[in-house]
Amino acid sequence: MTMNRQWTLKRRPQGVPRDDDFELVEGQVPEPGEGEFVTRNLILSVDPAQRGWMDEGGNYFPPIPLGAPVSAGVIGEVIASRNPDFAIGERLYAVGSWSEYSLLGSGFVFRKLPAGGDIPLAKYNSLLGGMGCSALIALRDIGKPRAGETLFISGAAGNMGTLAGQIGKIFGCRVVGSAGTEEKCRYLENELSFDATLNYRTAGDLSAALKGVCPEGIDIYYDNVGGPMLEAVLDNIKLHARIVMNGSIAEYNDTEPRPGPRNLWNLLVKRAFIEGFLLPDFADKIDDALVLLEEWYREGRLDAREDVRTDFAHMPAVFRALFDGSNTGKLMVSLE
Numbered sequence: 001m002t003m004n005r006q007w008t009l010k011r012r013p014q015g016v017p018r019d020d021d022f023e024l025v026e027g028q029v030p031e032p033g034e035g036e037f038v039t040r041n042l043i044l045s046v047d048p049a050q051r052g053w054m055d056e057g058g059n060y061f062p063p064i065p066l067g068a069p070v071s072a073g074v075i076g077e078v079i080a081s082r083n084p085d086f087a088i089g090e091r092l093y094a095v096g097s098w099s100e101y102s103l104l105g106s107g108f109v110f111r112k113l114p115a116g117g118d119i120p121l122a123k124y125n126s127l128l129g130g131m132g133c134s135a136l137i138a139l140r141d142i143g144k145p146r147a148g149e150t151l152f153i154s155g156a157a158g159n160m161g162t163l164a165g166q167i168g169k170i171f172g173c174r175v176v177g178s179a180g181t182e183e184k185c186r187y188l189e190n191e192l193s194f195d196a197t198l199n200y201r202t203a204g205d206l207s208a209a210l211k212g213v214c215p216e217g218i219d220i221y222y223d224n225v226g227g228p229m230l231e232a233v234l235d236n237i238k239l240h241a242r243i244v245m246n247g248s249i250a251e252y253n254d255t256e257p258r259p260g261p262r263n264l265w266n267l268l269v270k271r272a273f274i275e276g277f278l279l280p281d282f283a284d285k286i287d288d289a290l291v292l293l294e295e296w297y298r299e300g301r302l303d304a305r306e307d308v309r310t311d312f313a314h315m316p317a318v319f320r321a322l323f324d325g326s327n328t329g330k331l332m333v334s335l336e
């Protein structure tokens with residue numbers, strides 16, 4: 001009998017998740033019911049957003065119930081099916097969990113992967129799936145970039161940040177990013193052609209540091225971090241600036257409510273806006289976005305870095321890499 005190991009949520013984390021907030025449990029591989037199918041998971045995604053799903057309040061997803069597997073993006077191969085649309089052997093990208101096997105229905109599937117394609121599997125997690133679509137659609141449809149405008153990106157060396165930065169360059173923007181180490185800043189400038197960077201950990205006064213790298217002000221802010229950087233950006237926005245709220249990783253482990261930016265008034269002064277982004281609101285744009293992302297990837301204009309781990313036995317420690325900044329690309333665990 002094949003067994004299925006799954007990481008479950010044992011306790012709601014307080015602050016940065018600890019090992020004992022989770023439990024690795026073993027059970028039988030489920031049998032598909034009518035309309036369902038089972039995947040053997042090849043890649044498990046490790047995403048900052050999962051931290052929010054672990055909290056009592058939940059957010060745009062209901063909270064993960066205690067004792068339930070930790071919800072996660074997965075790339076899996078169908079091994080049993082009672083759904084005519086999903087044949088054994090097909091590979092897909094779906095919402096599953098940190099599990100060796102997942103029981104799924106068609107509503108969980110984001111996309112099928114081409115059979116026998118030449119693109120590495122991990123790219124479908126870092127670039128040619130929900131991540132790439134989010135970076136492209138959020139920047140293009142909310143940020144509305146125009147050539148010559150200044151695009152500032154926080155969390156710039158992360159998966160979303162590097163994608164948004166490269167896409168910003170394709171649209172002809174002057175691209176500036178913040179990251180937490182000098183090595184990450186050099187990578188952004190030397191490998192990804194960012195026009196300027198700042199190390200937010202050593203910058204001191206963030207508002208003044210931003211003025212240094214964006215002397216004419218910021219037209220578009222692609223916000224991955226929230227926290228104090230948002231206030232600093234609001235001090236530096238230009239007339240009709242657009243702020244795309246893509247994520248707030250600086251706040252995900254807060255245990256107390258954080259004071260909001262003290263300078264929201266600047267939105268009125270500059271007739272600017274902040275808009276939150278979630279991909280399901282743009283479902284009708286996903287197919288076209290996937291085609292465009294693959295085209296740019298094949299042309300060598302857009303790529304992602306992956307940080308593929310193999311330590312499924314230590315998922316909580318892998319997860320923490322997102323919050324101490326030690327991940328070196330889109331974080332995921334391979335089970336192949």
Ligand SMILES: NC(=O)c1ccc[n+]([C@@H]2O[C@H](COP(=O)([O-])OP(=O)(O)OC[C@H]3O[C@@H](n4cnc5c(N)ncnc54)[C@H](OP(=O)(O)O)[C@@H]3O)[C@@H](O)[C@H]2O)c1
Binds near residue numbers: 161324327
């Ligand atoms: N709206 C959507 O549809 C959507 C989709 C995907 C992701 N997101 C959001 O996008 C953001 C980035 O996700 P990602 O997948 O690209 O993760 P990631 O950037 O690949 O990894 C996380 C990085 O965030 C930085 N970070 C961690 N704690 C921080 C803090 N307190 N202050 C500033 N930076 C911090 C670290 O880099 P440093 O060394 O630079 O600190 C870390 O390496 C997250 O907020 C995520 O929730 C949103």
